[in-house]
Amino acid sequence: MSATYILAMDQGTTSSRAIIFDADYSIIAQAQQEFTQHFPDSGWVEHNAADIWHTSLDTARTALKEAGIEPQQIAGIGITNQRETTLLWDRHSGEPIYNAIVWQDRRTADYCTELKQQGHEAMVSNKTGLLLDPYFSATKIAWILDNVDGARARAEAGELAFGTVDSWLLWNLTVGTNHATDATNASRTMLYNIHQGNWDKELLALFNIPSSILPEVKDCATEYGVTNLLGGEIPILGIAGDQHAATIGQACFTTGMMKSTYGTGCFALLNTGDQAVTSTNRLLTTIAYQLDGNVTYALEGSIFIAGAAVQWLRDGLGIIESAQQSGELAIEADDSQQVYMIPAFTGLGAPWWDAEARGALIGLTRGTGPAEISRAALESVCYQTLDLLKAMQADLGADTDTVLRVDGGMVASDWTMQRLADILQAPVDRPVIAETTALGAAWLAGSKAGLWPDQAGFAKSWRQDKQFTPLMSASERDCKVAGWDNAVRRVLTT
Numbered sequence: 221m222s223a224t225y226i227l228a229m230d231q232g233t234t235s236s237r238a239i240i241f242d243a244d245y246s247i248i249a250q251a252q253q254e255f256t257q258h259f260p261d262s263g264w265v266e267h268n269a270a271d272i273w274h275t276s277l278d279t280a281r282t283a284l285k286e287a288g289i290e291p292q293q294i295a296g297i298g299i300t301n302q303r304e305t306t307l308l309w310d311r312h313s314g315e316p317i318y319n320a321i322v323w324q325d326r327r328t329a330d331y332c333t334e335l336k337q338q339g340h341e342a343m344v345s346n347k348t349g350l351l352l353d354p355y356f357s358a359t360k361i362a363w364i365l366d367n368v369d370g371a372r373a374r375a376e377a378g379e380l381a382f383g384t385v386d387s388w389l390l391w392n393l394t395v396g397t398n399h400a401t402d403a404t405n406a407s408r409t410m411l412y413n414i415h416q417g418n419w420d421k422e423l424l425a426l427f428n429i430p431s432s433i434l435p436e437v438k439d440c441a442t443e444y445g446v447t448n449l450l451g452g453e454i455p456i457l458g459i460a461g462d463q464h465a466a467t468i469g470q471a472c473f474t475t476g477m478m479k480s481t482y483g484t485g486c487f488a489l490l491n492t493g494d495q496a497v498t499s500t501n502r503l504l505t506t507i508a509y510q511l512d513g514n515v516t517y518a519l520e521g522s523i524f525i526a527g528a529a530v531q532w533l534r535d536g537l538g539i540i541e542s543a544q545q546s547g548e549l550a551i552e553a554d555d556s557q558q559v560y561m562i563p564a565f566t567g568l569g570a571p572w573w574d575a576e577a578r579g580a581l582i583g584l585t586r587g588t589g590p591a592e593i594s595r596a597a598l599e600s601v602c603y604q605t606l607d608l609l610k611a612m613q614a615d616l617g618a619d620t621d622t623v624l625r626v627d628g629g630m631v632a633s634d635w636t637m638q639r640l641a642d643i644l645q646a647p648v649d650r651p652v653i654a655e656t657t658a659l660g661a662a663w664l665a666g667s668k669a670g671l672w673p674d675q676a677g678f679a680k681s682w683r684q685d686k687q688f689t690p691l692m693s694a695s696e697r698d699c700k701v702a703g704w705d706n707a708v709r710r711v712l713t714t
Contacts, residue, residue, distance in 0.1 A: 223295035226666045227283070227454070228658035229276055231301045231385050232462065233322065233484040234531070236275035238283040239658040240294075243671055245681060247655065249287035251279040258319060263326035263566060266319035269307050272385060273392050280450055291452030295669040297393075298458035298661030299444075300465035301385035302484075303408045306360035308371065308433065309388070311381050314396050318368050320385070321360040324485075324524060324566045328359035329575040340426060347413045347420050349496060349505030351573055355522070357384060358410035358427045365429070375430050382433040384409065386459045390444055393456060398445040400436040403510035404464040412437070414507055415496060417515065440464070440509050441664040458664025460509060462657050463487040467508055467518065469660030470625045470651065471679040478612070481657065482630035485569075486526035486601055488608045489518040490616075501611035502571045511675075519615060521570040521608030525563035525579075527630050529597040532565070539590040547633040549594035558700070559583040560603075560707040561596035568712070571611040576713040583703070598636045602643040603704040609644060625649050627656035634688075642692035643701065652683040 225248070230237040234257065239250040255271040284291065304323035309316045321327075332352045335341070341352040350356055361382055365372040374380050383391065384405045390398050406412040406419075411429065413420040419434050438444065444456040460468065463481055467489045470479040475493035480486060489508060496505050496517045508518035530546045533539050540546055560582045562568075567575040581596065609624075624646065630636055631650050641648040653659055666672030673681075690697075 223293055223669070224671065225287070225289060225294050226662040226669070226671065227280060227294050227297045228662040228665075229280055229297060229299045229389065230462070230658045230661065231272060231276050231299070231389060233302045233324070236272065236279050237658065238276070238279040239655055239662070240283050240287045240289070241659070241662045241666070245653060245659065249283045251282035251286065253279055261327070263329070265322040265324040265566065267305065267322055269309070269316040269320045269388065272320060272388065276389055277392070277449060284450060291450050291454055294454045295671045296455050296457035296665035297447065298663070298665035299386050299389055299456065300460055300462050300657050300661035301389065301405070303384060303405060303461040303463065304355060304357050305385050306357045306364070306382070307385070307388045308361065308364050308375070308380050308382050309391070311379055311396075314391065317371055317380065318364050321364065323355055325360065326354045326566050326575055328354040328363050329567075331359050331362070332575065335426070344410060344423065344426070347415070347423060348407070348410050349414050350408070350410050351502065351504070353573055354575055355569070356408060356410035358423070358429065361429050362427045375433050378432045380433050381435070383435055384461075386461070387435045390456065390459070393447040393449060394445040400438055400444060402438055402440045402459040403507050403515065404440060404461040405459070406437045407507040408461060414505070414515075414517075439511055439513065441511055441668040455669070457668040458661055460661060460664060463489055463520065464507070464509055465660035465664075466627055466657040467491070467660065468663055469653075469656030469658070470627060471682040472625065473675045473679055477625070479625045479627065479656075480605055482526050482601060482626065482628035484526065484528045484531075486523035486604060488521045488605065488612070490612050492517045492519055497615060499611070499615045501614050502573050503608070503611050503615060504570070519612055521611060523601070523604040523608070524566050524569045526601045526604075527628070528565070529561065529563040529600060530630070533594060533597055537593070539593065543629070544633075546594045546598060547635040549591040550598050550635055553591040553595040554587065557583065557585060557588060557592050558703050559588055559592045559596040560704055561593070561600045562707055562711045563597070563600050564711055568708075571607055572708070572712060574712050574714045577711045580707070580711050582707045582710060598633070599639060599643070601630065601636070602640045603701065605640060606643050606701065625651065627651065627654055637688045638691065641688040641690050642697060645690050645694060645697055648688040650685045650688070652685045654685075
């Protein structure tokens with residue numbers, strides 16, 4: 221029985237998914253489970269680590285069952301995951317010592333401010349390409365070590381393991397025999413030197429984190445171990461953080477190519493090749509992917525809240541019953557009302573990086589209703605993408621090719637993608653295969669297994685579903701953007 225399928229395990233912020241692809245990149249089965257978000261204090265976001273693991277395992281088993289194939293027909297597993305989310309667990313029992321602290325969590329904002337005031341941000345940025353922000357893993361690790369009884373002593377005694385979500389899944393899939401991560405996830409911890417390719421001793425000392433808890437760092441496509449938990453032996457052959465996997469899934473292998481993923485947050489990556497471009501506009505320099513020991517870098521802009529704003533309309537305000545309704549309501553909105561939503565529920569990301577900023581609705585009138593608020597939520601994603609694009613163009617010193625490849629749950633909305641093209645005043649390309657994050661993880665495993673082609677062959681297979689071109693006049697767009705800029709200034713605290 222030949223192995224002609226790839227299983228992608230896509231562990232996200234609000235749900236876990238498993239997708240099985242055949243040799244032609246077609247999806248033959250998939251499964252998804254949402255899990256509970258925990259908000260124990262203002263600005264705090266946590267997940268139950270067991271929820272992450274069990275929903276990931278359950279969806280993988282469900283997808284296999286629905287595909288009607290045997291485990292030996294799976295050539296390999298590729299893992300992709302929400303980044304920066306931080307877990308520590310006991311090396312012997314495998315039990316977490318605290319909930320997973322999610323990338324959105326802002327509890328260490330004061331700690332980051334203190335380190336900035338002490339003059340450490342330049343050193344951190346030079347080594348990691350990141351800013352001193354609660355977003356990244358290092359201060360989350362330090363918080364757990366300092367706030368969970370006995371954690372620091374146990375860590376220093378070698379009893380604990382740290383991992384981002386990929387490491388947690390790998391550990392469980394291999395029943396505690398493999399403690400590793402890939403270069404993309406390592407690059408988001410604020411502990412990894414992206415130029416030297418190692419855990420940095422000076423950074424570990426700054427955050428007072430013992431090196432014994434850290435995983436081994438590997439290429440994105442390599443042998444990570446074998447799992448026996450899906451009915452038979454299946455090799456794990458690929459790992460990449462979700463945004464990096466989406467970059468791969470969009471075949472953005474050429475310098476200057478750009479993708480933007482619209483999920484819970486929004487993340488735009490611009491391939492800069494073998495050059496780690498230093499941003500002067502508060503973007504991040506990150507590892508796009510690492511293959512055969514060779515690193516490809518990217519500039520990244522991170523928007524903390526994208527699809528989560530629509531989720532808030534549904535779960536917080538109760539003005540919609542499904543995400544699809546937001547686009548339907550936006551069409552009905554009164555064009556004469558200029559309502560802006562600044563979705564700074566957990567601070568503002570790039571290019572502002574204001575951890576203390578909080579959300580606002582601006583421009584409300586007695587005539588404002590669900591339609592106008594829905595439109596404002598969707599437009600906020602478009603405006604934030606424009607902010608990222610402007611910053612990237614400034615860092616590169618010239619206009620980039622601003623044809624943007626998009627993916628993620630929000631791109632299914634034609635209204636939102638058309639408004640994105642209008643606000644950017646640039647084309648927006650939506651691919652045939654919308655599940656590009658899972659596809660990227662699958663390509664890592666499939667190429668390593670020899671089932672799928674190399675980068676050049678994979679790039680040739682990319683297909684466009686639809687291109688959205690600007691329909692709004694430049695003057696109308698400029699007026700709207702000016703209103704957005706004014707609204708953002710009202711919530712900034714720094």
